[in-house]
Structures are given as structure tokens and as C-alpha cells.
Amino acid sequence: MNAKNFTCPICDEGQLVPNVCMEKTIYKEKTLTINYESSTCSICGSEIVTPTQAQRNQAHILDEQRKIDGLLTSSEIKRIRETFNLTSTQAAELFGSDATAFSKYERGEATQSVTLDKLLRLVKEMPLAFERLRLIN
Template sequence: MTNCKICKSESIRQLDDLESISYKGSVLSISMEYSICNECEREFVSKQQILNNDSRIRDAKKSVDGLLTSTEIYHARTSMELTQEQASLVFGGGKNAFSKYERAEVSQSVAMDKLIRICLKHSSVLQELLIGAGIKRELTQVTYENNVIPYPKFKAANQSQFKTVRSIDLTKDVFYG
């Protein structure tokens, strides 16, 4: 907890207010944190509140720029089942890059943003990058056979020729056509 630097009181209220910021022709309303001493009514912003406010501003600017926000980067990384360290190996950007992106400490480049989005849409691209980074992962491809509803009353004439297939393990993508 923060103490008031004037009266040394520990009785501090933490508040949020919307602040308008102009960015690239847009007006952004951002919730900003600050504190007020209950004893001497001094208003101040703590170091942690400054960091939180900077992160909120950075995320709001990323939204205007069409980039993934820190939360969206976190969800993208976890949906690809990557640790922060693995994501840095796969996408580049340095050892602590994804930690900084997810804390909104820094903004990712447009190229990094595009690469993350492409990997979310195209698992074969992610698989290629994983191989390039030396990360081995077995892919399991779910087939439509898992979604077949059995009709025991009726049997196809050639039903005995077919085996039930649950999934196919792939070590690399195969393209046809």
C-alpha cells in the first residue's frame, strides 16, 4: 500500500476516472487510475498506477491501429498452446517479447501482428514455424467420422468393409490437388 508523501497517512482511496485522449484523429476514452489521501486530500498517481495507465493507453492505441491488444495476444498464444518462451522462439522478437506484449509494456510490430493472425487461421503455417524453431508437437486431426450418428436399425450393404476411425495422427501436413 502507498503512503501519502505529505502527511504520511496510509488512508488512501484508489479511484478510476475516464480520460479523453486524442490519437490519430480519434478520441479515446480510457479509464485511468489515481489515488487520494483521505487525511490531507492530496491527489497523486502511484508508480504502479502509472504503469497500469500506460498499459491501458497502449492497448487503446493498438485497437485504433488495428493491432491485437495485450489480452488478445495472450488468448492467441494460449490457443496455439504455446508458452511465452516458445512463442518467442516461434515468432521471434526476443526472449521476453511475449511477456512484454501481454503486459502491454511494448507494442508488437505490424509484421508480428500479421504473423500471429496468420498462424491462428492456418495451422499448417504454425506447424512449419514450430518445426523451424525446433519445437516438436504431434498434431491430431479430427475427422468427420467422429461426427457420424449410428443408425442401428438400418445397415448399409457394404458396412462390414469399413472400420471406425476416431482420429488420424499427423506428423506433417499433406496437401492434395
């Protein structure tokens, strides 16, 4: 649902209008610039962050942290899975992960382990490794 369809919880009259601004944060002594989503009430001017916007904001932050840590981003993980025509459940089984956790990696709700990241990179670079993993499982 679009934030424009929500009534302001502060004044109970205005409609929430989505905004995107640049926010800076520090991670491991590096400055990250994040596209931060929020909504502003058309009547009272209150700034609100909807639950959906909060989830997207967190995903943006985690992806930027992953880049600094040298890990694949959520979209890169999803792209690798889709390259091999796997569902999240199939990918989780193949790579030795929990299905719920694997889905969270793709949605940017959790960060994968370094070990899983290395395995995903190996499979991406060497499709033969993917075939070998399938035989093992």
C-alpha cells in the same frame, strides 16, 4: 499490493484510496477514452498515481492505440499464445521475437511490429501455420 495499504507520501498520515475515472486523450485525430487509475489521500486529498497504476494506465493507452492502428491488443496476443500452450519464451522463439519484448507486448508495455502482428493473426486463423512454424524452428 493494494493502494489502500499505502500511506500518503504528501502528508505521511492518510491512506491512499484507489479511484478510476474516465480520461480523454487524442491519438491520430481520434479521441480515446481511458479508464485512468489514481489514488486519493484519505486525509489531505492529494491525488497520487502509484507506479502500478501508472503501468496499468500506460497499458490501457497502448491497447487503445493498437486498436486504432489495427493491431492485436495485449490480451489478444496473450490469448493466442495460450491457445497453443506456449510460454512467453517459446512464443518469442517461434515468432522470431525477443523473450523480454514478447512479454512486454502481453503486458501492454510495448507495441508489436506490424509483421509480428500479421504472423500472430495468421497462426490464429490457420493453426496449420503454427505447426509449420514449429517444424521450421
